[in-house]
Amino acid sequence: MEYTLIIFGLFILCWTYFKTIPYRNSKSWKETEGTILISEEKTFQRPEIYVSIEYIYPKISYQYTAGNKVYKSNKVTFEKENIMENTNTNNKLWLSCSVNQKVPIYFNPEKNSESVIIRNLLPKRKSHYHSLFISGLLCIIVGATLLGLKA
DSSP: OHHHHHHHHHHHHHHHHHHTHHHHHGGGOEEEEEEEEEEEEEEEEEEOSSOEEEEEEEEEEEEEEETTEEEEEOOOSSSSSOOEEOOTTOOOHHHHOOTTOEEEEEEETTEEEEEESOOSOOHHHHHHHHHHHHHHHHHHHHHHHHHHHHO
């Protein structure tokens, strides 16, 4: 059981590390000005055990210029999909953006076609990764402690 806890903790730490790589790498990305082409949202209900949660799928399309070339993208964040839980506290960036509005775009200087509007972790997602990281550390510590007690 001790080894299982240690291995599970290492797995959680590695998974968290690899999931946050794009956010860390984007710190060196360049900022440019882009133009919103489409800004709308779609919602859908996802049934959970006792409640149905409404999620938002923002649809933003934008264009920007990098290296004297115009690029188009619809990637808002580094998440697999731009899905966010619909709460009143959400800062709905995409609803405050109107067509032809100028917004900051962050693009990869090594591959200009890679870009996002939000390059930082959203607060809810950040706390999610922090919790996973701490859980992984606790599993390793408990596993190592139990292993030490057996010796």
